[in-house]
Amino acid sequence: MTETNGYNLRLYVAGQTPKSIAAIANLKKICEQHLPGRYEIEIIDLMKDPALAVRHQIVAIPTLIRQLPEPLKRIIGDLSNTEKVLVGLDIRPT
Amino acid sequence: MSPRDPKLPLFENADETVAAIHQGDVDAVVVMHSLEGPQVILLHGAEEPYRVLVERMSDGALTTGPDGVILYVNDRLCEQTGYPSARLVGRDLASLFEGEPPTLVPEVTAEASLLRNDNDAMPVAVWSRPISIGDTTATLVRLTDLSIRRRAEQIAAAERFARSVLEQSTEAIVVLSPDGHITHASGPAEQLAWRPPIGCLFSEAFSLEASTNEDAGTRARFSAESLDTILATKPFHGVEVKVRGDGHAKPTFLLSAGPLVDEHRANVGSIVTLTDITERKRAEEQQATLVAELNHRVKNILAIVQSVAAQTLRSSGSLENFSDAFAGRLKALAIAHDVLTETRWVGIGLSELLAAVLAPFRSPGGTRVSISGPAILLPARTVVPLSMVLNEMTTNATKYGALSTPNGTVGITWLVTGGSEKSVELIWLERGGPEVTGVARNGFGTKLIDHVIRHDLDGSTRIDFDPAGARWTIVFSVSSLTAGQGAAAAPATV
Incomplete structure (x- = not known):
């Protein structure tokens, strides 16, 4: 990944609450679709370390x-609104 | 605690956060606790019991999305794989397994090898079922560690194998724990023990004594305490022992012990073997006896040959006479030894001995020599002297008596007389030979007959010179007779 076009994303979740599970699944799907090979996701479970x-x-x-x-x-x-995510992350369609 | 990212303005999105909570876009919030730092507060829903169950279950568990991406892993799965959850979430489920990943069929258990970060693999049972978490369709996967079960199965299989070996063994084998107690015993070992051996010390189950008296050093080692210690802790090979059983016979065994080691080559006991060598010992003793007996007999034969040679020499007028007489007597000796060898020195029937000695004088279908009498098994000790006597009588008949003419006959009959000490009375009757004038043949042959019967056969001999032919009466003792000794045998003609 390069600094010019790479997306470094960090998703904060709380164990496997429905919204957390949905957010992981949705983010993975959006990135594969719109940022293939150009993203890195780090998932932080605050249930394990709230600090x-x-x-x-x-x-x-x-x-x-x-x-x-x-x-x-x-x-x-939970990132279920793909349009909102694309706009929020400032991702232009490739 | 991680410091606040300076790039992020304080409460930049406060309105958005509040709106999201109001709209139900979030199901957990973080609150700052003055003493304990940030705390996660879950906004509970109907799935709370399931969530708690999965998080705290003793099996590994994970949740995957429809595309097989891992969305959640519980702590147990992190322990099983050796990876933190951050390294597992987001990966494909298939990447967790060594080789072919399991095919997930709802409610069906499959087996697979779970990869660990130490490059080892853990056998797991994989079970799954589809679930809905909020609006997301997911799959709950449970991974049960089979290592302990596999290990238990391996131990059980090894135990069955060892038991099978012991049960099939024809030798007495026992397994001792390090403290000397018997944990396993083969069938022959159980029969050899004078009490049920399992759980006993070796010395409590088996009563041993040294095989030979002279082995005092070995005997000293058979005190119960020292034997139990030695067998359980040290290799112990090839000591002959006798085992005291219920009967009078004390079979001889070769006692050996060797260490029993586990898969880490640690000593976990010993294996003690008692090999029955009774038959081998008996064979060795019999061989030693036979060698001594053979040595004795060879010396006897040499003495006989020496004596026969000397006396034949004294009674022979010419070298030619000596040669004929000596050869005949040696031949009688040879026949006797052939008979004894064939019968393994047990002895031979009198009819068979007569047939062997008189074989050179028989003619096919001829009636010159007839043999008739009850079946008698001659003891081995009588075979050589009787062969010598019969050879002399045959030689006499050939030279001077019935067998010296074309039409002469010899009839040999015998009776068994006496009580517990049996004797045989044998009549040698010559007819059809030259007229007997009453002049005694007093050559060496006659002397030899008389001498041998008196000294070697503990008997007596008498010769009557009837003008029609000579009649020899020989009486000698036999110490054993065959069954049916009183029955008349069918007359035989040689």
Whole structure:
């Protein structure tokens, strides 16, 4: 992955709550469809380590953070609205 | 605790967060606790019991999306694989397995090898069922560790194998624990023990004594305590012992012990074998006896040959006479030894001995020599002297008596007399030969007959010179007779 076109995404979840499970599945699907080979996902389970919520000031779960490309962006929810995710992450159709 | 990312403005999305919570887009929130730091608060739903069950179950569990991507793993699965959940979530389920991944059929258990981060693989049972989590259709997969069960199966199989070996063994084999107690015993070992051996010390189950008296050092090792210690802890090979049983016979065994090691080559006991060598010992003793007996007999034969040679020499007028007489007597000796060898020195019937000695004088269908008397088994000790006597009588008849003329006959008959000490009275009757004038033939042959019967056969001899032919009466003792000794045997003609 290169800095010019790579997406570094971090998804905060809480165990296997329905929204967490849905968010993981939706994010994976969206990335495969719109960012094939250009993304990296890190999934943080705050049930296992709640302290990790501090770094990105996570209040609601699930929350997706776009770390790269900058600027840092945040989307709250289970990512079931693909259009909203694409707009929120500033992803242009390839 | 991770520091706050400085790139992120404080509460940048506060409105969005509140809206998301109100709209039901989230099902958990993080609250800051003044002492314990951030805490995750779940907004509980109907699936809460399921969630708790999966998270805390003792089997590994994961949830996959419709495309097989792992969405969630529980702590147990992290332990099973050795990977943190972050390394597992997002991967394809198939990548967790070594070789062919299991085909997921709802409610059906399959077996597979789960890859671990230590490059080892764990046998697992894989079970799955489809579930709905919120709006997401997912599959719950449970992975049960089969290592312990496999290990138990291997131990059970090894135990069955060992038991099968012991049960099929024809030797007495026992397995001792390190403290000397018997844990397994083969069938022959159980029969040899004077009490049920399992659980006993070796010395409690088997009563041993040294095989030979002179082996005092070995005997000293058979005190119960020292034997139990030695057998359980040290290799112990090839000591002959006798086992005291219920009967009078004490069979001889070769006692051996060797260490029993487990898969890590640690000593977990010993295997003790008692090999029955009674028959081998008996054969060795019999062989030693036979060698001594053979040595004795060879010396006897040499003495006889020496004596016969000396006396034949004294009574022979010429070298030619000596040669004929000596050859005949050696031949009688040879026949006797052939008979004894064939019968394994047990002895031979009198009829058979007569047939063998008189074979050179028989003619096919001829009636010159007839043999008739009850069946008698001659003891081995009588075969050589009787052969010598019969050879001399045959030689006499050939030279001077009935067998020296074309029409002469010899009739040999015998009776069994006496009580517990049986004797044979044998009549040698010559007819049809030259007229007997009453002049005694007093050559070496006659002397030899008389000497041998008196000294070697503990008997007596008498010769009557009837003008029609000579009549020899020989009485000698036999220590054993065949069954049916009183019955008249069918007359035989040689």
